[in-house]
Amino acid sequence: MNETVVTYLAQYEFFDYLTAFFGENSLLLTTIIFFVFAGIFVAVAATIGGLGTYAERKISADIQMRMGPNRVGPFGILQFLADGVKMITKEDVMPRTADKFLFYLAPLMCLVGVFATLAVFPVSSGFTLVDLNVGVFYLIAISSLVGVGVFLGGYASNSKWSMLGGMRGASQIISYEIPVTISVLTITLLAGSMSFGNIVAKQEGFLTNWFVFHNPFAFIAFFVYFVGALAETNRAPFDLPEAESELVSGYHTEYTGMRFGFFALAEYIEVFVVSGVAAALFLGGYNLPVKVEIDMIPIQLVQISIIVGKSLALYYVVIWVRWTFPRLRVDQLMSICWKYLTPIAIFNLVGCAIWMVVFKGQSMAQLLMGH
């Protein structure tokens, strides 16, 4: 059965007051709790997305030996609010020959595709919104909506640059879904389940229980997943569809103001979600370094901070990669996916399956310690 926030909260005493007020098994209570938690998640994700723009400018400045924004607020930390205000107050321009319906729909699709993945994002063992039995599969499926949004954004602007950017972006996203999905399948093989709760629960305990150290195939799968996810979110060095110097900013050229803000916000939140998924699948998720049996609210808060910390560490790596490597051409990008990453991912899957059969599911650490 899928575990939700509601079933987790139902084991506390204060929940009985709410049940007495709303009635037994009430739909209204469930809806209110879901809306409250979803609102919190969306607000936190949007803040992290906004701070991501600030972090990117500061980290890139650090790499390039200059100071980033440091005027607005202490250390320039309110810069993202200033950017937000600028974006909201810009004029909303639409080209006259553009397709109105699709022009309005494209940024919404990107945003919905990203925010819907927050429903299964593994924050902690109790506060995950819904722990679906097909959690990882659902996440990958819903983020395909971003590809459709990118294509529509490129098409609806009715301009040659945007169309090219949109087609390249969509083909990049659907191509890199394959190594990502196969790497996630490798983890599903190791954990025996597709739900985030089960996958993270299998990695509890000491550092060597993490799936990235389970066998060499899972180790390689982590890097395949990371590179594939970088390409799926259109992040450098795979960011040709939105390259500022090539295509005059590609598929979101004609978007101004808040619509452009939707595209940018969707991209930054997607990077956070993808690094969070990498942390949950490969790096142990929200588990504490020791096994804890008791289950209280402070433990949940520690778990939340652990997974947010791991995701932000991977976020730093993503930003670092962007400002280190040169941009790939579109044919190099496609050949990396189809000629290198996909065969490596398939080889990983087969190798991991063989490992599970030969060594009966033990990790390298367990074999070394002689279980």
Added chain:
Amino acid sequence: MFLDILFLGSALLTVVSAILVLTTRNIMHSCIFLLGSLIGIAGLYATLGADFVAVTQVMVYVGGIVILMLFAVMLTGGKDFVSKAQSLLGLMPTMGNAWSYGVGGLVAVVFLLTNVQLLSRLGAMAQKKNDGSFESTVNKIGHLLVKDHVLAFELSSVLLLGALVGAAIIARPRKQ
């Protein structure tokens, strides 16, 4: 209660989007309405407790087929396509005149009555009710695919390989 709301919403989305696929002139808008219809059907699968099938539907159709259709529309002339058909009330293109529609309607009514007569027995077979208690189908589908239905599984992989190679060969650019 929640199941009823989800069912109603998904059913409305599916049927309205399908009818809009029929009536829109612009082919790009039709593809997007097909996308809406497919997402609605995924919601209907979710009300039936078929979680794996619902997510597979979203992944394959939304992430693959709709984008493929959009690409094909773009590569083959796109929205500059001009439809020369006459239309009924400006809404739907019509296929024939009143005589053909009359005969067709009569056939449809006879067909409908025959079907209702045949299917009334099947309706009585529906003993199980949808009470909202679902269990995960992922493990069971996995077991079924490699135990009972392994032949269809292997054949479908051969079919996909054939489709992959065939589509690449048919549509490759020719040196002319």
Added chain:
Amino acid sequence: MITLASYLVISMILFLVGIMVMLSRKNIVAILLGIELILNAAALNFVAYSKFVTNNLDGHIFSLFIIVIAAAEAAVGLAIVIRFFQLKETIHIDEATQLRN
């Protein structure tokens, strides 16, 4: 109260709309959209019967295979459409009148 009949009605409506789309559009890609609607209606029917009548998951397996086959057929169909466009410079269905050349 949701019964088996409600799912059957929905799949019947989808099937009829799919047939209407196939019959009345002149753009070949639009005809392929109709085919997708028909296949989805059939798959919905299978899953509904699997839930309400039988005790096993054969309907789900069949729906999965329908999705797989629909994907393969859409890919090949669109490849044919692209080839047709390379030859005739249009995708109006009335131009598809010859069996060779």
